[in-house]
Amino acid sequence: GAVVSQHPSWVICKSGTSVKIECRSLDFQATTMFWYRQFPKQSLMLMATSNEGSKATYEQGVEKDKFLINHASLTLSTLTVTSAHPEDSSFYICSASAGTSYGETQYFGPGTRLLVL
Amino acid sequence: GQQLNQSPQSMFIQEGEDVSMNCTSSSIFNTWLWYKQDPGEGPVLLIALYKAGELTSNGRLTAQFGITRKDSFLNISASIPSDVGIYFCAGQPPGGTSYGKLTFGQGTILTVHP
Numbered sequence: 014g015a016v017v018s019q020h021p022s023w024v025i026c027k028s029g030t031s032v033k034i035e036c037r038s039l040d041f042q043a044t045t046m047f048w049y050r051q052f053p054k055q056s057l058m059l060m061a062t063s064n065e066g067s068k069a070t071y072e073q074g075v076e077k078d079k080f081l082i083n084h085a086s087l088t089l090s091t092l093t094v095t096s097a098h099p100e101d102s103s104f105y106i107c108s109a110s111a112g113t114s115y116g117e118t119q120y121f122g123p124g125t126r127l128l129v130l
Numbered sequence: 131g132q133q134l135n136q137s138p139q140s141m142f143i144q145e146g147e148d149v150s151m152n153c154t155s156s157s158i159f160n161t162w163l164w165y166k167q168d169p170g171e172g173p174v175l176l177i178a179l180y181k182a183g184e185l186t187s188n189g190r191l192t193a194q195f196g197i198t199r200k201d202s203f204l205n206i207s208a209s210i211p212s213d214v215g216i217y218f219c220a221g222q223p224p225g226g227t228s229y230g231k232l233t234f235g236q237g238t239i240l241t242v243h244p
Contacts (some may be wrong), residue, residue: 019172045230056218056234057173106172110230115180116161117222119232121172 016040017109019122026097027130033093034125036107042087043109047119048080051104063090097129136219136235144243149206151217151238158199159221163232164191167216176217177204209242216240 016039026032036046044065049057061082062070069082079101081093090109094101104126108119136153143149153162161180165173177188179195179202186193192205202219219235 015175017172047231056236059231062231104170108172108232113178115178117230118161118163118175118178119220120175121165124170124172126170 015111015120017120017122019107019125023126025128028098029096031093031095032097033091034105036090036122038088038109041111045110046090047108048092049106099129102127102129134233134235140239142241143209147209149209152203153219153235154201160224161222162195162202163220164193164204165218211242211244214242
């Protein structure tokens with residue numbers, strides 16, 4: 014249980030194009046999903062919190078117009094990198110929050126490798 | 131923001147040895163989570179801890195939620211080559227604007243020599 018998928022697993026695009034990444038919770042519903050960015054040999058950096066049916070909450074320093082987030086349903090959140098540039102190349106990982114009788118736990122997707130040429 | 135200090139940064143051990151890593155924080159957490167990340171993959175949840183003092187095992191892995199709520203450790207017994215990877219601790223703070231968000235440690239890179 015608690016499986017999260019991401020699509021695509023990797024993408025190469027030209028500078029100036031937009032890229033959409035999907036995050037799905039496959040066997041549970043998630044009112045809250047999170048988007049992270051990870052640079053090589055570093056920890057995960059939270060970009061934004063995606064809430065179903067409402068606007069995403071962005072962390073300080075993350076451009077909301079650059080990284081558009083849509084949480085259309087209880088099982089799907091999308092991250093669109095608009096007008097991508099080489100500095101946006103990174104590993105993007107989503108997570109979905111699942112509640113248990115003990116507390117909340119985040120389950121992560123497999124990640125999406127983005128390379129902007 | 132909150133900081134988690136995870137140590138050690140890296141470990142080089144022989145197969146069969148036990149491993150111990152820990153995380154400390156200046157602030158309290160309601161939940162401690164331990165993840166393992168393989169290269170090019172997302173983190174996989176190993177153990178979740180929800181109560182101060184809680185000690186939980188998952189196979190060869192054992193983790194504890196510190197009684198002060200500011201620390202946690204993860205032990206791996208009888209390591210095997212497939213234990214290689216990066217281990218992250220993550221803490222979830224009490225309610226407020228940070229509710230639900232995770233603060234991550236810097237990671238411990240584990241290398242196991244056969």
